[in-house]
Amino acid sequence: MQPQAPLTLWGVYAAWRRNARVYQSTWLVNSLPPLSEPLIYLVAFGFGLTPLVGQITYNGQEVAYLRFLAPGMMAVGILFQSYGEGAYASYIRLSYQRTWHAILTTPLTFSEVFAGELLWAATKGVIAGVATGGVAIAWGLLSFPYLLLSLPLILLGSLLFGAAGLLTAGLVRTIDQVNVPLFLAVVPMFTLCGTYFPRTTLPTPLNEIASALPLAALADLLRWPLGLPSHWVWSLGWLLLWAVVCIVLAWRSIYPRLFR
Amino acid sequence: MVLQANDLWKQYGDRAVVQGVSFTLGRGEVLGFLGANGAGKTTTVGMLYGAVIPTRGTVEVNGLNVQAQGRRARQQMGIVTQDDNLDPDFNVLDNLRYFASFYRITGKTAQVRAGELLAEVGLQDYARHRISELSGGLKRRLVLARALLNRPQIVFLDEPTTGLDPDARQDFWRMVTQLKQQGCGVLLTTHYMDEAQRLCDRLLLLQNGQVIDSGTPETLIIKTVGEEVIEVDGLTREVIEPLAAEFGVWWRSLGMGYLLVVPPSNGEQLWARLSDRHPHRLSRRRANLEDVFLRLTGQSLGN
Structure with missing residues (x-):
């Protein structure tokens, strides 16, 4: 197999489409989590926490808690959907179903199958981000132009966490091991990165660690209507760097599992 | 000649699992790799279609180097691997339709080709069945049908009848004979001597990754045993x-x-x-x- 063989659009599309077709066949079940989760969170936090929290200070200004929360929830949706698809679903296709092996007996190259899988994991993240944004728009928290303008960010975050999922799929040897990075990295990131509360409330060392994690950068950037952080260019660069590193490492971890 | 393997070696650390295997395969010929488990059959076949990277040596399919021109070479191949890596997320028909798309066969053409192949392997009544509902023999038929979607000029069959009952094996043999009659080059690995004797025009006997003898089944029997x-x-x-x-x-x-x-x-x-x-x-x-x-x-x- 020629890992350096040029990618064709057709090859990437064909690999992506296989997963899209499976998703499409169970679309009703699949569309439930990205819509119901944000709705439940908004109801719970909206009715439960807002009377307690009221306004919070973010980026030097007072904002309603739910307005702060909505972009954070989008970031969380992107994280879980793209990472979950990359880690669990790709691992199953790689190790149990051997779908990758089967496709690689055809003219498709490893790079095309990898890119198709990555784009599919990212697609799941984009669906989650847009669905969460849609619920927030319906709730009156965000605007439609905001969602449109945020699409590139949603895609970047989805690619990053999809690649992190694929890296996990390439590294673990049993499906249970997928839980290790989930509980050691993903859950702490989801709770501490300023998705549900401003990181400034954390002790300084913890705030600094949390701020270095990619979800923090994504949540900060998605809150652009509340004012971009002063270091937003760095945040964007940081996200891009994480994405590139995760993609390269994922590629390198999966390739040796298919070609000896 | 449809396939030429030149001095194939595969080494894992200090262990050489394939050592200097060379052979050719012609159109309409069935070439068998016969060897005990661990003889290097599957590794050699892996090198032929690009799943295993040779430590040394080259493979050419119709003049295309499999390592350097893998995409074009695999367009001419049909591959039946040892394990049934059928897609459990699709039914029988969709397994073929979606696999066809990897060869750029889509839409109506894919639908028609899938229907033809299902009829050819006797699975037309199972088109809407889930993969989990098929027996081992039916799954092997579907894997063979899948390998023929692109009308390949060479088909690799890696222990295709392992675990099948005698009837299913006979069916499989009939299909291999048809491929041969259609001018397809077939490379078959097996550890069933009756299968090799019945299907193969020529055999390579493998032991410890080396070809220890080759020839037609009859020649090998007469010259080696009597x-x-x-x-x-x-x-x-x-x-x-x-x-x-x-x-x-x-x-x-x-x-x-x-x-x-x-x-x-x-x-x-x-x-x-x-x-x-x-x-x-x-x-x-x-x-x-x-x-x-x-x-x-x-x-x-x-x-």
């Missing part, structure tokens, strides 16, 4: 060894008894001498590839 063998139970080594030496024939222990080659000139005398010793069982049969393998390697194919 036309007939005797199987005898209930006599001791002290009886068999001097008799074999006296008649100048090869022998070896086999299960609870012994196997001796029937000498072409005085076979009746050997039979009579063995009968005189009143063995529990004495039988004479045509030599086969299992005997060839025993003689060349000291191993049974099933091991």
